[in-house]
Amino acid sequence: MSDASQSTNRYDFKGVESKWQRFWEENQSYSVLEDETKEKYYVLEMFPYPSGRIHMGHVRNYTIGDVVARYKRLCGYNVLHPMGWDAFGLPAENAAQKHNTHPAKWTYENIDYMRSQLKQLGLSYDWQREFATCDPDYYRWEQKLFIEMYEKGLVYQRVTTVNWCETCQTVLANEQVIDGACWRCDELVEARNMNGWFFKISDYTDELIDDLEALSGWPEKVATMQNNWIGKSTGLSCDFKLVGSEEVVSIFTTRPDTIFGVTFMSLAPEHPLLQTILTGTDNETEVKDFIQRIVQEKQRQSIHEEPEKKGIFTGRYCLNPFNGEQVPVFVANFVLMEYGTGAVMAVPAHDQRDFEFARKYDLPIKPVVIPEGQVINPAEMEDASTVPGILFDSGGFSGSDSLESQSAIIEFALASNFGKAHTTYRLRDWGISRQRYWGAPIPIVHCKTCGIVPVPTDELPVLLPEDPDTSSDECRPLSHRPEFIKTSCPICGINAERETDTMDTFVESSWYFARFSCPDSNDTPLDQDKASYWLPVDQYIGGVEHAILHLLYSRFFTKVLRDLGYLEIAEPFTNLLTQGMVIKDGAKMSKSKGNVVDPDQLIRQYGADTVRLFSLFAAPPERDLEWNAQGVEGANRFLNRVYRYIQDFAGSNDSDNGSAPTTPANTDLSRKMHQTIKKVSFDIENDFHFNTAISAVMELFNMLSASDASGSKPKFSRDTAAEAIRNMLILLYPMVPHFSAEMWHIMQLAADAPIENQVWPDYDEEKAREEQLTIVLQVNGKVRSRLSVRADIDDETLKEAALADEKLLKFIDQKPIKKVIVVQKKLVNIVV
Numbered sequence: 001m002s003d004a005s006q007s008t009n010r011y012d013f014k015g016v017e018s019k020w021q022r023f024w025e026e027n028q029s030y031s032v033l034e035d036e037t038k039e040k041y042y043v044l045e046m047f048p049y050p051s052g053r054i055h056m057g058h059v060r061n062y063t064i065g066d067v068v069a070r071y072k073r074l075c076g077y078n079v080l081h082p083m084g085w086d087a088f089g090l091p092a093e094n095a096a097q098k099h100n101t102h103p104a105k106w107t108y109e110n111i112d113y114m115r116s117q118l119k120q121l122g123l124s125y126d127w128q129r130e131f132a133t134c135d136p137d138y139y140r141w142e143q144k145l146f147i148e149m150y151e152k153g154l155v156y157q158r159v160t161t162v163n164w165c166e167t168c169q170t171v172l173a174n175e176q177v178i179d180g181a182c183w184r185c186d187e188l189v190e191a192r193n194m195n196g197w198f199f200k201i202s203d204y205t206d207e208l209i210d211d212l213e214a215l216s217g218w219p220e221k222v223a224t225m226q227n228n229w230i231g232k233s234t235g236l237s238c239d240f241k242l243v244g245s246e247e248v249v250s251i252f253t254t255r256p257d258t259i260f261g262v263t264f265m266s267l268a269p270e271h272p273l274l275q276t277i278l279t280g281t282d283n284e285t286e287v288k289d290f291i292q293r294i295v296q297e298k299q300r301q302s303i304h305e306e307p308e309k310k311g312i313f314t315g316r317y318c319l320n321p322f323n324g325e326q327v328p329v330f331v332a333n334f335v336l337m338e339y340g341t342g343a344v345m346a347v348p349a350h351d352q353r354d355f356e357f358a359r360k361y362d363l364p365i366k367p368v369v370i371p372e373g374q375v376i377n378p379a380e381m382e383d384a385s386t387v388p389g390i391l392f393d394s395g396g397f398s399g400s401d402s403l404e405s406q407s408a409i410i411e412f413a414l415a416s417n418f419g420k421a422h423t424t425y426r427l428r429d430w431g432i433s434r435q436r437y438w439g440a441p442i443p444i445v446h447c448k449t450c451g452i453v454p455v456p457t458d459e460l461p462v463l464l465p466e467d468p469d470t471s472s473d474e475c476r477p478l479s480h481r482p483e484f485i486k487t488s489c490p491i492c493g494i495n496a497e498r499e500t501d502t503m504d505t506f507v508e509s510s511w512y513f514a515r516f517s518c519p520d521s522n523d524t525p526l527d528q529d530k531a532s533y534w535l536p537v538d539q540y541i542g543g544v545e546h547a548i549l550h551l552l553y554s555r556f557f558t559k560v561l562r563d564l565g566y567l568e569i570a571e572p573f574t575n576l577l578t579q580g581m582v583i584k585d586g587a588k589m590s591k592s593k594g595n596v597v598d599p600d601q602l603i604r605q606y607g608a609d610t611v612r613l614f615s616l617f618a619a620p621p622e623r624d625l626e627w628n629a630q631g632v633e634g635a636n637r638f639l640n641r642v643y644r645y646i647q648d649f650a651g652s653n654d655s656d657n658g659s660a661p662t663t664p665a666n667t668d669l670s671r672k673m674h675q676t677i678k679k680v681s682f683d684i685e686n687d688f689h690f691n692t693a694i695s696a697v698m699e700l701f702n703m704l705s706a707s708d709a710s711g712s713k714p715k716f717s718r719d720t721a722a723e724a725i726r727n728m729l730i731l732l733y734p735m736v737p738h739f740s741a742e743m744w745h746i747m748q749l750a751a752d753a754p755i756e757n758q759v760w761p762d763y764d765e766e767k768a769r770e771e772q773l774t775i776v777l778q779v780n781g782k783v784r785s786r787l788s789v790r791a792d793i794d795d796e797t798l799k800e801a802a803l804a805d806e807k808l809l810k811f812i813d814q815k816p817i818k819k820v821i822v823v824q825k826k827l828v829n830i831v832v
Helices: 003-007 013-026 056-074 090-098 103-120 136-151 201-214 220-230 256-261 274-278 284-300 352-360 405-415 505-509 528-534 549-563 599-606 608-617 629-651 664-687 690-705 718-732 737-746 795-803 806-812
Strands: 040-045 078-080 155-165 170-172 190-199 232-242 248-253 264-267 311-319 326-332 343-346 419-425 444-447 451-454 486-488 495-498 537-543 573-579 582-584 772-779 782-790 819-823 827-831
Touching: 013 103, 013 608, 013 737, 040 056, 040 528, 056 078, 056 537, 056 573, 056 582, 056 599, 056 608, 056 664, 090 103, 103 599, 136 155, 136 451, 136 505, 136 549, 201 220, 201 232, 201 549, 220 549, 232 256, 232 405, 248 256, 248 264, 248 343, 256 405, 264 311, 264 352, 274 284, 274 311, 284 311, 284 326, 326 343, 343 352, 405 419, 505 549, 549 573, 599 608, 599 629, 608 629, 608 690, 608 737, 629 690, 629 718, 629 737, 664 690, 664 718, 690 718, 718 737, 772 795, 772 806, 782 795, 782 806, 795 806, 795 819, 795 827
Parallel strands: 040 078, 040 537, 264 326, 537 573, 772 827
Antiparallel strands: 155 170, 155 190, 232 248, 232 311, 232 419, 264 343, 311 326, 444 451, 444 495, 486 495, 772 782, 819 827
16 A cells, blocks of 8 residues: 555544444443452552543553453453542642632532543543542541541540641641741741541551561552551660659660660650750750740751751750669750650660760760670760670670660569560551541531530531532631531530531542442442452552552551451452653653643544553553653554554455465464463563563564565465454453454454453464574674574574584684583573
8 A cells, every 4th residue: 555545544533432432331331240250350540639630640540550451351350440539638629719619619520521531541430430539428438437436446536736827727747848838828837736636547557567468469669668657666665764853754765785875865845744844944945945946947847858966955864774874854856756755865876866966965975885896985986886796884784795685674674663665656646637628527526515426327427518609718617617516416415516627638548449349338338248249459550659648548447447347358459550650851740840741632633542552652550651752653653554454454355365374474473473462461460561562462463464575465364364463453452442442343353242342362372382493692792693493492402503503613713612601592602
């Protein structure tokens, strides 16, 4: 076919994609029910926040999940592939205020638009299971779960110090405070003590750690991040008595072998004992001013920032219970109140942070762990010594091995009644209170007589109030809405007040995957039979940025739902894929960088299948995808080449082209077909390397469509070529479903069954085996010749054949052969 005729015979992606999307929707092709006769497979991508438009990161994430879902259907699984919307949160409030509308209206309009975008991509979702977390029918059950957790002792309220933004009228996480100001409005943030609601995730810390061992389908780095975030530490807990007081400073250390080397005590600026310690001291005002400055500085710095070490002497001392030595008590900016006890025994000889602090403030350094065969002079130390050794100047423990002595030191503290063995965790209970409007109301009533009272289940959901107009204060926090606050006590009936905090949006995303198993359940949060059939999620897909909070909270919530009797599983996600980012010009796509590529524009220009193919072919899913406009063009050209070839093939009336099925050309094509099926199946099944799977299909098509030296097509029989085309389309179908369905129709294969109802092809190992191999021959690592040999050749025979190759012998040139290296079925290297 000439180039001119080809240019007029292009694939009509707009008509084809619209046709098949309509077909799938009208036939509810991807709606599923429980079927005990089939093995289930639940694939889920992390559901999106309805920001208004999808971006290329969404396209990549959802296309990966769609390939897995379509592939598993073809493999005979009963596949659940749902989609919903993580719809609550402050961004919706801000956008609604900016556009003078209600956050619900803004959110649902965005959902409508984004749903249409996802449908344009041809994603095989069961849309009948769709929900948004702002739907009252969803957060009704979340409120019920809150009440059941409260009754089980897993929810409590307490006063805590928070970052408060007066303008936004809400608490901010540490990550949301930038240079001491709110990340949204740039107003300075203040520290404030507030009542807040907490989930007792600390009750599950050991199980959360232990169960990481069973998550073999998770990336090791994610499991490590969670393990470090939970931060389990075992060691000694003991008390240092304040001199001149009955108060004690409680500490925890994982290095009890160093406790004889304590030369000062460091307290966090927020430590509650400081008020008592400072009262009446000569420098009380100076220390309090220092504390105020440090607290403000901590608010300004990032949680990842390492601040300059600062401290101040309080004027008080405490006693080391092991040796009776008095050590000065300092306030230090590097001590965290939220980790351990908020007090750190300082051993500068054996801790680098303490060493730097001691040098700065001219405090004593006392080595007590001496590496065997060494002498440590404190005055000459340039860094702390953190390696094990022999205890020195450590009372009755001197001369013992530092590691072996740790348990004995703890036992001594226990026997002396001033310490004990203890386990502590970095993970703190989950604060879920938010002081905003657009969130799930916490279902609690505060009664002056009865105290804290859960809202009765039959009165759920506690609905967000909806204002009748579109005034700018529609987003007023619940605490500013008297009509919402006023209620009566469910127990005694007197006037009472509703809780005005809403739940952290992470609560909604911590159990949505379970609700997808039974979104139409009207009498319980989870239908146990349906949840038992579908859960756990077999393959979860999302960004690595969610490695800690979302994934950790989902694991916690799953264990809670199990203990409440709703689930039988302990872990929500069997396998986890964390896909890379989409980057352009060396940076992640973002509006602020001006490097965003609009998926809508790409779909209008090239079609959804081209966009899908590019996003899959450009990089393995776990790697970042570098945007490449030429790559999109290349994907589009490939689909058009296949289209023209199939048009020609289907339009040919030749019953055969004269070649028998056993000709060498047919044998070669059949072998390549079986090799391709094997390769694509392996790449999808084992590591989701769709890029190499697509490359293998391209190689098959290149053989199928290539012309010989005379310009005519290779002499494949029509039956052999048709079989190769048929299998090629099935292999392509998960990646480019509209295109494959249409080509299936053009080939008149639909009479057999629609392509989505086909079975994933098997390969024949014998037919896939190569008859001949090309072996590279090297001399001293340089390629000097090539050899065509039987595929079943053994290493010794291969070696003999190489040494007999005339071209190779010229480069050996009768030099002594030192070694012959045979890389099985790949190369022979002669070292001379």
